Amino acid sequence: MTQRKFQKTPVKMVPAPSYGILPERDVGERPVLETRNLGIDFGGLRAVEDFNLVIGKTEIAGLIGPNGAGKTTVFNLLTKVYQPTMGTVLINGRDTAGMNTVQANKLGIARTFQNIRLFGNMSVEDNVRIGLHNQIGYSTVSGILRLPSFWKGERAQHERALDLLSIFDMQDLAGHQAGSLPYGAQRRLEIVRALATNPSLLLLDEPAAGMNPHETEELMENIAKIRDKFKIAILLIEHDMNLVMGICEGICVLNYGRIIAKGTAEEIQNNPVVIEAYLGKQKEG
Amino acid sequence: MMKYKKPSRNFVTYAGVILIFLICELALSGMIDGFKMSRSLKGQLVPICVYIVMAVSLNLTVGISGELSLGHAGFMSVGAFTGVLVSQYLLFAFPDVNLETIRLIAALAAGGLFAGIAGVLIGIPVLRLRGDYLAIVTLAFGEIIRNLINCIYFSVEGIALNFGFLDPNLPGKMIINGPMGATGIKKLATFEVGFVLVMITLVVVLNLINSRSGRAIMAIRDNRIAAESVGLNVTKYRMLAFVVSAALAGMAGALYGLNFSQIQAVKFKFDTSILVLVFVVLGGIGNIRGSVIAATVLTVLPEMLRQFGDYRMLIYAIVLILVMLAGNNPFIKNTLDSFKAKVFKKSAKEGDQA
Numbered sequence: 001m002t003q004r005k006f007q008k009t010p011v012k013m014v015p016a017p018s019y020g021i022l023p024e025r026d027v028g029e030r031p032v033l034e035t036r037n038l039g040i041d042f043g044g045l046r047a048v049e050d051f052n053l054v055i056g057k058t059e060i061a062g063l064i065g066p067n068g069a070g071k072t073t074v075f076n077l078l079t080k081v082y083q084p085t086m087g088t089v090l091i092n093g094r095d096t097a098g099m100n101t102v103q104a105n106k107l108g109i110a111r112t113f114q115n116i117r118l119f120g121n122m123s124v125e126d127n128v129r130i131g132l133h134n135q136i137g138y139s140t141v142s143g144i145l146r147l148p149s150f151w152k153g154e155r156a157q158h159e160r161a162l163d164l165l166s167i168f169d170m171q172d173l174a175g176h177q178a179g180s181l182p183y184g185a186q187r188r189l190e191i192v193r194a195l196a197t198n199p200s201l202l203l204l205d206e207p208a209a210g211m212n213p214h215e216t217e218e219l220m221e222n223i224a225k226i227r228d229k230f231k232i233a234i235l236l237i238e239h240d241m242n243l244v245m246g247i248c249e250g251i252c253v254l255n256y257g258r259i260i261a262k263g264t265a266e267e268i269q270n271n272p273v274v275i276e277a278y279l280g281k282q283k284e285g
Numbered sequence: 286m287m288k289y290k291k292p293s294r295n296f297v298t299y300a301g302v303i304l305i306f307l308i309c310e311l312a313l314s315g316m317i318d319g320f321k322m323s324r325s326l327k328g329q330l331v332p333i334c335v336y337i338v339m340a341v342s343l344n345l346t347v348g349i350s351g352e353l354s355l356g357h358a359g360f361m362s363v364g365a366f367t368g369v370l371v372s373q374y375l376l377f378a379f380p381d382v383n384l385e386t387i388r389l390i391a392a393l394a395a396g397g398l399f400a401g402i403a404g405v406l407i408g409i410p411v412l413r414l415r416g417d418y419l420a421i422v423t424l425a426f427g428e429i430i431r432n433l434i435n436c437i438y439f440s441v442e443g444i445a446l447n448f449g450f451l452d453p454n455l456p457g458k459m460i461i462n463g464p465m466g467a468t469g470i471k472k473l474a475t476f477e478v479g480f481v482l483v484m485i486t487l488v489v490v491l492n493l494i495n496s497r498s499g500r501a502i503m504a505i506r507d508n509r510i511a512a513e514s515v516g517l518n519v520t521k522y523r524m525l526a527f528v529v530s531a532a533l534a535g536m537a538g539a540l541y542g543l544n545f546s547q548i549q550a551v552k553f554k555f556d557t558s559i560l561v562l563v564f565v566v567l568g569g570i571g572n573i574r575g576s577v578i579a580a581t582v583l584t585v586l587p588e589m590l591r592q593f594g595d596y597r598m599l600i601y602a603i604v605l606i607l608v609m610l611a612g613n614n615p616f617i618k619n620t621l622d623s624f625k626a627k628v629f630k631k632s633a634k635e636g637d638q639a
């Protein structure tokens with residue numbers, strides 16, 4: 001495996017604290033996400049252990065590592081799909097012990113999935129509207145009786161949904177069936193749906209999978225744009241090193257469920273342990 | 286890319302139901318020459334309305350919420366017996382105030398309310414399950430309800446209501462008499478009331494589906510994990526669909542009970558649940574208009590087939606099989622779809638010009 005040349009796209013840098021991914025940072029009064037010695041056992045197998053990560057407001061962080069390293073398991077722990085066997089997850093300074101996925105989402109954590117999980121039979125707009133469910137609401141009774149609050153809520157949802165879709169220039173696709181969209185568009189729609197829940201931390205599980213280089217380039221710009229527009233933190237899992245090294249301000253490398261390195265893109269690229277475990281050695285000659 | 290088909294051509298459903306109601310009314314009053322309703326068909330009018338409500342409400346659970354429930358007749362029987370109890374109690378306790386409308390509304394409301402409560406109670410354990418397990422447990426609950434009603438005795442003495450469990454020796458006039466059921470019911474159900482109930486059911490179910498809560502219910506059906514990840518309260522919305530469905534079935538049951546002079550719990554056997562499920566499956570799972578049509582046709586059909594005598598149910602079964610085969614035939618499906626597309630295109634163009 002050869003080491004690729006990494007393209008840097010200019011992104012607004014954010015100060016960060018010393019105990020996070022990057023040294024010497026300032027995350028404001030409290031970080032968006034903080035995990036302490038997070039770990040989980042599946043039967044006798046320790047899938048993740050001693051996972052410590054701090055993400056500040058408006059930071060873009062990357063989680064990389066070989067297949068089976070436990071990256072998606074970390075996502076499932078953060079979103080409370082799995083309950084950790086050890087350690088804690090703090091979202092916006094609040095302990096999530098005993099919470100479920102729904103409560104974690106309400107605290108401000110939203111995610112996309114590695115294998116796309118859209119509501120395929122519904123329209124693109126309805127997918128986004130489901131994301132808006134807890135943001136713009138009206139009661140079930142007013143929905144059945146078609147009370148004024150129903151019409152008001154529906155119009156507000158419609159406008160907000162189109163507004164959100166316009167991030168990816170997808171407002172023209174609003175009436176299409178979500179399942180029939182091309183792969184790249186489905187991935188983008190998942191991001192929009194996650195954004196609709198008004199998160200403070202967005203988890204992207206391989207957002208560039210199945211995208212061509214041109215689409216990946218666009219995605220990189222859009223991720224930076226989303227961060228700037230919504231002022232949120234983003235943590236992403238990705239195998240495309242151009243994307244990771246290009247936009248992530250801090251990178252965390254996972255191998256066999258343990259963090260083997262943390263740091264900036266440059267530090268990670270030159271870290272011998274990471275090169276050994278994941279990036280691969282540069283061909284000589 | 287496929288253009289998403291908007292499911293909200295609701296006005297076609299409403300208009301169709303109203304039209305058929307008006308035709309039936311005209312036929313009943315003998316205004317149309319040469320088209321007379323047979324006695325047996327007249328007797329079927331209220332049951333048709335009841336089965337439409339049953340099918341539409343079951344479609345909310347099976348089609349929209351995606352839970353295969355086999356105990357729908359259980360909720361129907363709760364509604365039927367509560368409705369009859371309320372109506373008969375009011376009749377005997379307050380004989381001077383003889384307002385049929387109030388008794389009817391009270392009976393329907395009570396039937397819906399108690400079936401809804403039964404829906405909550407059954408939903409709490411049942412909705413922890415999924416798929417086949419859920420189906421089997423709902424089936425069991427349907428049977429439990431039926432057997433419980435077999436043990437219940439109610440009588441009225443003055444304005445006092447007496448209740449006995451496995452104890453038939455109650456003072457006063459019996460309303461519900463255990464396995465013998467309710468007898469001497471004063472018939473209150475009319476075709477008009479049935480029509481109103483059908484319209485109420487359609488409005489409730491169609492408006493629910495095309496609202497925020499309905500989208501949440503369908504999202505949970507389509508992808509539970511994704512629905513949770515965007516903060517949808519899965520238990521709440523599964524329960525909502527289940528309870529609304531149960532309450533509507535209860536109202537249908539109350540109407541059904543008040544259509545006969547006597548009812549027994551045996552009438553709400555497992556067979557009835559399956560019959561309603563057949564309507565839903567044949568009309569198309571998740572297709573409300575289909576449920577209305579299937580319930581109507583399949584309730585009338587056995588009466589129409591009386592001329593075949595002993596072969597009646599055989600032909601009924603063959604018709605069911607043929608409809609299923611035709612529904613799954615890709616050629617027929619394509620032809621129908623292209624026909625529909627043509628018709629709707631035409632009407633859309635005409636609409637633009639107008």
